[in-house]
Amino acid sequence: xxxxxxxxxxxxxxxxxxxxxxxxxxxxxxxxxxxxxxxxxxxxxxxxxxxxxxxxxxxxxxxxxxxxxxxxxxxxxxxxxxxxxxxxxxxxxxxxxxxxxxxxxxxxxxxxxxxxxxxxxxxxxxxxxxxxxxxxxxxxxxxxxxxxxxxxxxxxxxxxxxxxxxxxxxxxxxxxxxxxxxxxxxxxxxxxxxxxxxxxxxxxxxxxxxxxxxxxxxxxxxxxxxxxxxxxxxxxxxxxxxxxxxxxxxxxxxxxxxxxxxxxxxxxxxxxxxxxxxxxxxxxxxxxxxxxxxxxxxxxxxxxxxxxxxxxx
Amino acid sequence: xxxxxxxxxxxxxxxxxxxxxxxxxxxxxxxxxxxxxxxxxxxxxxxxxxxxxxxxxxxxxxxxxxxxxxxxxxxxxxxxxxxxxxxxxxxxxxxxxxxxxxxxxxxxxxxxxxxxxxxxxxxxxxxxxxxxxxxxxxxxxxxxxxxxxxxxxxxxxxxxxxxxxxxxxxxxxxxxxxxxxxxxxxxxxxxxxxxxxxxxxxxxxxxxxxxxxxxxxxxxxxxxxxxxxxxxxxxxxxxxxxxxxxxxxxxxxxxxxxxxxxxxxxxxx
Numbered sequence: 001x002x003x004x005x006x007x008x009x010x011x012x013x014x015x016x017x018x019x020x021x022x023x024x025x026x027x028x029x030x031x032x033x034x035x036x037x038x039x040x041x042x043x044x045x046x047x048x049x050x051x052x053x054x055x056x057x058x059x060x061x062x063x064x065x066x067x068x069x070x071x072x073x074x075x076x077x078x079x080x081x082x083x084x085x086x087x088x089x090x091x092x093x094x095x096x097x098x099x100x101x102x103x104x105x106x107x108x109x110x111x112x113x114x115x116x117x118x119x120x121x122x123x124x125x126x127x128x129x130x131x132x133x134x135x136x137x138x139x140x141x142x143x144x145x146x147x148x149x150x151x152x153x154x155x156x157x158x159x160x161x162x163x164x165x166x167x168x169x170x171x172x173x174x175x176x177x178x179x180x181x182x183x184x185x186x187x188x189x190x191x192x193x194x195x196x197x198x199x200x201x202x203x204x205x206x207x208x209x210x211x212x213x214x215x216x217x218x219x220x221x222x223x224x225x226x227x228x229x230x231x232x233x234x235x236x237x238x239x240x241x242x243x244x245x246x247x248x249x250x251x252x253x254x255x256x257x258x259x260x261x262x263x264x265x266x267x268x269x270x271x272x273x274x275x276x277x278x279x280x281x282x283x284x285x286x287x288x289x290x291x292x293x294x295x296x297x298x299x300x301x302x303x304x305x306x307x308x309x310x311x312x313x
Numbered sequence: 314x315x316x317x318x319x320x321x322x323x324x325x326x327x328x329x330x331x332x333x334x335x336x337x338x339x340x341x342x343x344x345x346x347x348x349x350x351x352x353x354x355x356x357x358x359x360x361x362x363x364x365x366x367x368x369x370x371x372x373x374x375x376x377x378x379x380x381x382x383x384x385x386x387x388x389x390x391x392x393x394x395x396x397x398x399x400x401x402x403x404x405x406x407x408x409x410x411x412x413x414x415x416x417x418x419x420x421x422x423x424x425x426x427x428x429x430x431x432x433x434x435x436x437x438x439x440x441x442x443x444x445x446x447x448x449x450x451x452x453x454x455x456x457x458x459x460x461x462x463x464x465x466x467x468x469x470x471x472x473x474x475x476x477x478x479x480x481x482x483x484x485x486x487x488x489x490x491x492x493x494x495x496x497x498x499x500x501x502x503x504x505x506x507x508x509x510x511x512x513x514x515x516x517x518x519x520x521x522x523x524x525x526x527x528x529x530x531x532x533x534x535x536x537x538x539x540x541x542x543x544x545x546x547x548x549x550x551x552x553x554x555x556x557x558x559x560x561x562x563x564x565x566x567x568x569x570x571x572x573x574x575x576x577x578x579x580x581x582x
Contacts (some may be wrong), residue, residue: 024580063417064579086420097415101335110334114419158415205378 013038014074014088015166017060021068022052029055030066031221037197038168042188044212045228048304048311050209052065053201055172061091061168062198074165076089080286087115090159096151098143104154105130105139108161112235115162122256125161131186150178154181156187160196167191169200173207185211205300219307229300237298238275244293246270254288266305273305279295316568318533319424324455328421328429329436334438347394347441351386352450354535358382360457360512371516373547383449383458384511384539387468391533393504395476400499401481403430407487413578427574431567433478438476439469450536460543466538471556475535478559481566488573512536539581 015037022030037043045053051247053261058064062072062085071078078087098107112119119125130136133153138146143154151303152172159167172188173181176311181204188211192198202208209229210217216226217236225236244251257264258274261283265274275298276284319325337341363378371381396537407413420431446465452458486499508514510523511532517523527533531554538551 061418082422085422091418093414093418095411095414097411097418099331099412099415100410109417110331111419113330114324114416114421116323117421121579159418 015060015072015199017056017069017071019069020056020059020066020071021065022055022064022066024055024061028055029128029221030059032069033218033221033223035060035198035199035216039165040192041196042158042192042198042200042212044208044215045100045199045205045218046208046215046300046303047201047218048203050220052221053218057168057170057199057201058220061089062086063091069307082119083116087117087162088165090162090164090167092152092159092167092169092172092312093157094174096143096155098151098158100142100144100155102142103140104135104146106145107143108140110156111161119162123255125163129157129161132190134183145150145172147180149176149183149254152176152180152184153187156191160191163198166197166199169198171201173202173204178236181207192235203304205304210298217303217307219311224283224307233298233300233303237302238279238280239298240278241296241302242274242276242281243296244274244291249291250288250291254291257287258284266309268305273302275302275306314424316571317385320428321571322425322428324421325428325432326424328416328425329432331416332433333436334430342487345392347444348448354386355379355382355448355452359386361510369516372541377546379452379457380459381516381540382514383452383460384543385511386474387442387445387449388532388536388539389508389511389513391438391442391472391476391535392479392507394441395434395479396483396499396503398437398481399430399434400486401496402434403484404490404493404496405577406430408493415564415579423575423578424571427484430459431477431484434480434483435473435476438480439473441464442472442476443469461546464542464546468542468552471535474556474559475497475531478531478562478566479571482564484574485566486571488577489571507532529558531555531562534558539552 001244011113013036017033017035020030020033021028027298033052033056035043045056047053055064059066062082071085073085074088076088078085091206099110102110105126108129109122111258112122112126129137133156135150135153135157137148143151146154156169156172159169169188173184175182185207188198190201212229214227215229215232217224217232227235244254247270251272255265255272261280263274263276265272282293359379359382363382366378367376368375370376416426417423418425423577447459449460453460453462482497482503486503490496490498493582505532505576506526510517510526511530512527513532513536517527517533534555538549541547541549541551562575
């Protein structure tokens with residue numbers, strides 16, 4: 001039976017990973033991670049460098065073999081029924097791994113040849129993809145001549161040439177300018193609208209927030225928090241962020257006060273960021289009525305700060 | 314898992330097809346080296362140097378140098394082009410172009426990528442050997458060379474086996490070389506000793522310490538076997554020895570290549 005994903009209102013999960021474990025170079029990089037993704041859903045994997053995002057993704061698309069746990073793609077077990085599972089998944093790797101000996105169109109044709117059962121009406125599918133991804137005018141150029149944004153478009157088009165049910169995107173917009181990023185986001189939204197399940201890794205906060213239906217925050221090879229993005233923030237960070245200038249004369253006293261109460265202030269350039277819940281905020285306001293400060297809702301940046309502070313302590 | 318079965322999988326053929334397609338697209342530049350290199354060798358050594366040497370002693374009789382060299386060049390071309398392609402070509406695709414990683418995100422697995430590379434190197438080397446055969450026929454038509462021509466098409470499968478064996482050697486180095494700067498190492502360690510201790514370009518001196526090395530060198534047996542066959546119309550044990558040694562190399566290196574490349578590509582044992 002295919003398990004259902006409660007966050008998707010009971011829709012079938014087309015991707016389930018359970019209890020993934022992996023060590024690389026003698027170090028455990030993934031330590032019991034569970035993931036699910038439903039059709040038409042975007043799952044964002046978020047975490048600092050070294051959290052195990054890419055290794056998790058590489059296990060899910062069959063590049064690395066997990067030491068423990070199991071992965072199902074569209075009902076096929078990746079270990080026992082690998083061929084069928086791989087037919088149902090598509091991958092955009094972190095590096096551009098297109099075939100630089102072929103043109104843009106040639107890349108799509110050649111990728112199509114790596115799938116059986118064969119892709120129905122491949123030439124028409126490729127023309128449609130070139131149009132959908134805005135690659136028509138570059139179709140006969142070598143991919144190395146394209147700009148960064150268009151190279152990523154080609155990588156994503158390659159990943160979906162065989163109309164997979166699950167697409168894995170490893171940092172799809174890293175290194176792109178803001179305009180190119182927005183264009184890639186729109187393409188990913190388009191794939192979601194077609195009903196593909198999309199699992200992406202990123203360390204861009206805005207990308208995870210805007211693109212993902214659900215977030216899973218990884219830290220040191222484990223899931224630190226998961227769920228819809230607002231709830232993840234509330235769970236890990238707190239409801240409010242208080243900002244205090246580091247140069248204010250009473251700052252040292254205030255920070256000591258916070259630390260006594262178990263809060264975890266993080267210093268970023270000229271400000272202390274202190275995540276607080278509602279009673280914590282009320283207590284702070286009452287304790288320092290004269291202090292100048294700023295209060296704002298948490299963002300994913302605060303989440304990263306919180307995770308980094310946790311790791312240090 | 315049996316490391317030889319994936320050779321027959323559709324994925325390996327798809328990878329082989331990819332290499333053939335890329336090669337044929339650049340056919341005009343890709344055809345120049347295989348045509349020119351043996352041609353230059355035959356002209357420079359066979360005719361040029363041969364005129365200085367006159368005849369040499371081989372098989373208990375006298376033989377002019379061009380006739381000695383012709384079967385040797387056929388064997389040497391097969392060995393050299395297969396080794397070079399599986400080493401340099403595969404290394405570039407694995408390390409710099411990252412096209413292996415791109416292929417591995419599809420239904421293609423590492424064993425197919427490796428077999429695709431091996432089959433491609435063997436196919437290309439065999440095609441180059443066929444070019445050499447054509448060239449020998451041209452030399453024959455010009456009246457410079459007399460061989461038992463009917464054997465030429467018969468030996469092609471043996472040349473393919475030889476090329477496949479040396480592609481396994483090339484891939485072994487691909488799996489081990491830390492960087493492209495170490496590319497001279499396999500040339501020094503494989504091409505030079507195997508090429509020189511092989512009786513392709515000149516008869517080997519009768520030295521006791523050389524004998525065991527020569528007897529284990531499949532290229533030597535191939536060159537000598539082809540020479541007896543094409544010059545004297547005699548199939549000899551050398552051909553069987555060449556085939557046997559090639560099968561031995563494949564039996565030894567294919568499982569090793571798979572294991573080492575798996576470690577290199579995936580970073581886990």
